[in-house]
Amino acid sequence: MVTVTLTVNGESRTATVGGETTLLRMLRDNLNLTGSKLGCDVGDCGACTVIVDGKPVNSCLMLAAQVEGREVETIEGLASMDRVHPIQKAFEECASLQCGFCGPGVIMSAKALLDEIPNPTIPQIRDALGGNLCRCTGYVKMIEAILLASRNMRGEAVEVNR
Amino acid sequence: MDKKPKVAEKVSPAESVLKDPGILRESVASPLVTYPIEVVVPKARQQTPAVGQRATRLDGRLHGLGQTSYIDDMTFPGMLYAKIKRAGVASARIKSIDTKEAEAMPGVMAVLTGKDVPNNSFGPSLKDQPVLAYERVFHAGDPVVAVAALTEQAALEACEKIKIEYELFTPVLDPLESLKLETPGVHAPSANIYQKKFIKKGDIEKGFAMSDHIVEGQFRTQMVEHVPLEPHATIAMWDANGRVTIYSTLGRITLGRADIASTLGIPISRIRLVATIVGGNFGGKNEITTEPVLALLSKKTGRPVKSVFTRPDEFMASTTRHPLIMDYKTGVTKDGRIQARKIRLVLDGGAYCSWSETTLSKACILSAGPYNIENIYAEAYVVYTNKTMTGAMRGFGAPQVCFAYESHMDDIAKLLNMDPLEIRLMNVFHEGSISPTGQKLQSVVVKESLLRAAEKFGWNGKGSSAGGGKLLPKEIIDATTVRV
Amino acid sequence: MRAFEVFSAKDSRDAVALLAKHSISSKVKVIAGGTDLLADLKFSAHSPNVVVDISRAEDLKSILVTDDGLRIGALVTHSQIMRSLVIQEMFPALVDAAHTIGAVQTRNLGTLGGNLVTAVPSMDSGPTLMALEAIISIQGPDGRREVPLTDFFLGPRKTVLKADELLAEIVIPKQNLGKPTHFLKFGLRKGQALALVNSAASFWVDWEKHTFVATRIGLGAVAPKVIRATQAETFLEGRKITPEVMAEAGLIAANDAKPITDFRASAGYRKNLVAVLTKRALEGAYALAQAKR
Numbered sequence: 036m037v038t039v040t041l042t043v044n045g046e047s048r049t050a051t052v053g054g055e056t057t058l059l060r061m062l063r064d065n066l067n068l069t070g071s072k073l074g075c076d077v078g079d080c081g082a083c084t085v086i087v088d089g090k091p092v093n094s095c096l097m098l099a100a101q102v103e104g105r106e107v108e109t110i111e112g113l114a115s116m117d118r119v120h121p122i123q124k125a126f127e128e129c130a131s132l133q134c135g136f137c138g139p140g141v142i143m144s145a146k147a148l149l150d151e152i153p154n155p156t157i158p159q160i161r162d163a164l165g166g167n168l169c170r171c172t173g174y175v176k177m178i179e180a181i182l183l184a185s186r187n188m189r190g191e192a193v194e195v196n197r
Numbered sequence: 198m199d200k201k202p203k204v205a206e207k208v209s210p211a212e213s214v215l216k217d218p219g220i221l222r223e224s225v226a227s228p229l230v231t232y233p234i235e236v237v238v239p240k241a242r243q244q245t246p247a248v249g250q251r252a253t254r255l256d257g258r259l260h261g262l263g264q265t266s267y268i269d270d271m272t273f274p275g276m277l278y279a280k281i282k283r284a285g286v287a288s289a290r291i292k293s294i295d296t297k298e299a300e301a302m303p304g305v306m307a308v309l310t311g312k313d314v315p316n317n318s319f320g321p322s323l324k325d326q327p328v329l330a331y332e333r334v335f336h337a338g339d340p341v342v343a344v345a346a347l348t349e350q351a352a353l354e355a356c357e358k359i360k361i362e363y364e365l366f367t368p369v370l371d372p373l374e375s376l377k378l379e380t381p382g383v384h385a386p387s388a389n390i391y392q393k394k395f396i397k398k399g400d401i402e403k404g405f406a407m408s409d410h411i412v413e414g415q416f417r418t419q420m421v422e423h424v425p426l427e428p429h430a431t432i433a434m435w436d437a438n439g440r441v442t443i444y445s446t447l448g449r450i451t452l453g454r455a456d457i458a459s460t461l462g463i464p465i466s467r468i469r470l471v472a473t474i475v476g477g478n479f480g481g482k483n484e485i486t487t488e489p490v491l492a493l494l495s496k497k498t499g500r501p502v503k504s505v506f507t508r509p510d511e512f513m514a515s516t517t518r519h520p521l522i523m524d525y526k527t528g529v530t531k532d533g534r535i536q537a538r539k540i541r542l543v544l545d546g547g548a549y550c551s552w553s554e555t556t557l558s559k560a561c562i563l564s565a566g567p568y569n570i571e572n573i574y575a576e577a578y579v580v581y582t583n584k585t586m587t588g589a590m591r592g593f594g595a596p597q598v599c600f601a602y603e604s605h606m607d608d609i610a611k612l613l614n615m616d617p618l619e620i621r622l623m624n625v626f627h628e629g630s631i632s633p634t635g636q637k638l639q640s641v642v643v644k645e646s647l648l649r650a651a652e653k654f655g656w657n658g659k660g661s662s663a664g665g666g667k668l669l670p671k672e673i674i675d676a677t678t679v680r681v
Numbered sequence: 682m683r684a685f686e687v688f689s690a691k692d693s694r695d696a697v698a699l700l701a702k703h704s705i706s707s708k709v710k711v712i713a714g715g716t717d718l719l720a721d722l723k724f725s726a727h728s729p730n731v732v733v734d735i736s737r738a739e740d741l742k743s744i745l746v747t748d749d750g751l752r753i754g755a756l757v758t759h760s761q762i763m764r765s766l767v768i769q770e771m772f773p774a775l776v777d778a779a780h781t782i783g784a785v786q787t788r789n790l791g792t793l794g795g796n797l798v799t800a801v802p803s804m805d806s807g808p809t810l811m812a813l814e815a816i817i818s819i820q821g822p823d824g825r826r827e828v829p830l831t832d833f834f835l836g837p838r839k840t841v842l843k844a845d846e847l848l849a850e851i852v853i854p855k856q857n858l859g860k861p862t863h864f865l866k867f868g869l870r871k872g873q874a875l876a877l878v879n880s881a882a883s884f885w886v887d888w889e890k891h892t893f894v895a896t897r898i899g900l901g902a903v904a905p906k907v908i909r910a911t912q913a914e915t916f917l918e919g920r921k922i923t924p925e926v927m928a929e930a931g932l933i934a935a936n937d938a939k940p941i942t943d944f945r946a947s948a949g950y951r952k953n954l955v956a957v958l959t960k961r962a963l964e965g966a967y968a969l970a971q972a973k974r
Binding site: 055057079093144167 | 683684685686687689712714715716719720723724732734736737760783784785786787789790872873879909
Binding site for chain 1: 252253254256257258259260261262263264265266267269270342350423425426427428474475476478479505507510562
């Protein structure tokens with residue numbers, strides 16, 4: 036067993052888990068953060084994507100022991116009690132998600148992208164979403180939403196459809 | 198006087214941004230959104246012009262927040278985890294199952310085999326699927342033993358301690374092999390061909406006699422797995438009134454209740470089946486999988502039991518799309534008018550029937566394509582093989598035959614040196630056309646659609662979609678008949 | 682995944698000590714980025730008892746230009762390679778190769794050392810390093826030893842590493858710094874795809890005679906390990922740089938390759954790909970040489 040202390044969404048959290056426990060399992064089973072999903076468990080689908088020390092990673096491919104002392108951002112940390120994150124709002128407005136299962140992973144990849152490149156091109160968006168599989172939507176509206184969110188986040192005027 | 202409400206422009210937010218990024222628009226500050234959202238309640242008896250409006254999906258908010266509760270996100274106090282040990286061999290007789298070592302492992306609360314299931318067979322049409330395979334194994338994904346334990350880890354390790362002895366048989370993997378009646382039946386004594394369908398319209402011999410050219414071709418499609426992002430998941434628990442509550446990713450809950458009732462031998466009224474937001478279905482979650490097993494494990498242990506498919510399970514043990522082998526023979530006049538079409542479809546029906554009857558039916562009815570053909574003969578068979586179950590998947594047989602008849606049309610066009618659009622316009626359904634099964638069709642706009650599409654794509658009529666040039670037949674059968 | 686114990690190493694020396702200690706009595710595996718190890722262990726029958734986590738060994742994470750050449754720490758991730766200004770400047774082919782690996786998430790975790798140690802023939806980092814005559818610096822209980830990359834792989838998933846050894850650094854020799862190199866991968870998809878064929882070409886240009894000098898070609902996914910196309914290299918030495926010569930070198934490289942037929946592609950198709958990709962890799966390296974001139 037290993038005891039892991041880390042920062043999750045700005046809060047210090049601790050859990051004692053088996054050595055083989057992945058970050059994903061620790062988040063879901065021990066820390067009650069079920070937003071990150073288990074889609075394949077081998078790092079192919081990206082449904083488990085979280086941001087560790089500023090970088091989007093497959094949480095199913097990290098051992099919990101490896102995140103000791105690190106900073107992890109999950110989907111649960113994006114919105115606040117008053118406000119939905121601009122990316123989440125844009126995804127809603129553009130109806131980017133259908134079944135929603137891939138959503139948290141895609142949104143975290145999008146957030147990591149916009150944190151680094153506030154004004155991404157479409158090829159850059161495609162590259163950033165390359166590790167997130169979606170079987171429902173065809174990705175087009177996700178790309179639209181990310182473009183919209185990037186504009187919103189840079190404070191540029193955008194006409195919002197009512 | 199009532200003002201007509203403004204209808205929103207049918208342009209997505211990003212489209213408008215992309216079109217003229219330089220133009221300054223009036224700044225619209227993102228309004229503060231409360232959390233959770235306020236629901237707007239429409240006034241009673243007020244007609245709202247919904248058509249043409251942009252609508253927001255009701256589940257979009259929760260999805261984006263990561264707050265949608267899928268089955269695997271749910272836990273209940275005292276919940277156990279179940280793992281299924283699967284056969285791993287394609288065709289065998291089960292000689293013995295030894296679960297003693299597994300049962301003795303710490304943390305293991307219950308172990309079940311087929312003999313513990315009151316009625317060990319189910320299925321959407323033919324009840325040929327076992328809940329837990331007990332005597333025979335028909336494909337590698339067959340569930341044989343179920344283990345419920347305190348942790349998933351313990352259940353997994355217990356599965357490894359289970360010893361199953363198999364008498365292996367040669368599996369039947371090729372549907373055309375299976376079609377030959379001499380092959381030992383996959384589900385002997387039942388025949389390999391477990392369903393057939395025939396459609397006869399007019400007289401194909403007469404049609405072929407009137408044709409200048411007869412073109413033959415064989416088309417095959419492969420097995421496809423749905424790969425919903427969310428794997429199958431189920432949780433079962435009982436109450437003291439003898440009712441079982443099952444949370445499941447299952448799409449067809451009425452059918453599911455019926456199957457669970459019959460396999461468990463309890464009245465339907467004792468079964469509460471809760472299907473919530475599902476992470477993708479596409480037809481793959483249309484029938485029960487582990488529900489009866491988990492109900493029995495829960496009954497045995499007195500605790501809620503959860504089981505989730507792994508991704509490999511999804512490929513091995515959940516339904517897939519039927520592979521089809523499609524033989525087409527079409528007679529045309531030299532100007533491209535179809536006189537007769539003969540079709541044989543062989544569906545690879547996998548280890549169990551599942552939704553094969555519907556698939557067979559649909560494929561057969563649609564196999565001639567949307568074309569006016571006086572003389573049609575279509576025969577379709579679905580056969581057992583020792584491969585992954587084939588069931589419902591988006592289209593139910595339609596995508597496969599569409600690939601065949603459209604490719605076939607292109608081949609015919611190439612052979613006759615005709616524009617593939619031209620030959621379709623000549624033969625396609627129009628208002629009042631009679632379908633192969635005698636239905637008089639209404640609201641037919643195929644021609645208009647094709648012409649509109651051709652205009653949009655800039656179809657220039659020269660060369661066909663598949664590379665241009667005259668098609669050389671692979672085999673010349675006789676003076677009028679070629680195989681492409 | 683089966684249960685195992687995990688021990689986190691503070692640095693490379695600690696890691697080696699842990700490996701030495703545990704490999705006597707247990708089945709031990711090393712985890713760096715985990716993109717290959719964990720994917721492999723999730724559904725497999727075999728499992729280790731002990732996993733030594735080396736992901737915190739800061740002394741294995743640097744990219745340095747020294748008197749020996751360019752030293753890349755084993756724990757440098759593929760993302761870090763893509764962002765390194767030094768590597769962007771000197772070896773854009775390594776950036777290209779890193780970019781073809783998996784997806785953003787896997788590149789943020791996966792390490793160069795891990796890619797080499799996993800030793801699958803279709804690895805994407807191998808061919809370029811092979812073409813640059815890289816040397817592997819291995820750390821053991823008694824210190825370092827060096828093995829040329831050409832001798833490092835023994836076969837699919839097998840290297841010369843002993844149970845108590847760690848791949849510590851990858852060194853590109855001084856004489857190859859800035860050598861024009863180009864890498865191409867052919868996969869069934871643009872992302873998250875295994876290579877059907879990989880080809881990397883590296884050479885200096887004799888601008889007076891306009892000939893190939895010291896050409897090295899690395900091929901991946903066409904043999905049990907990453908190989909050099911030695912016949913093609915010999916053919917090119919001293920030959921005039923023309924498109925025809927490059928095309929012919931490609932055909933010769935196809936003969937150096939011994940690909941198999943599997944469900945992704947036939948051996949014949951792979952050989953065809955080797956010829957085309959090698960020609961294009963040579964063209965790409967030449968374009969780089971001209972740009973740098």
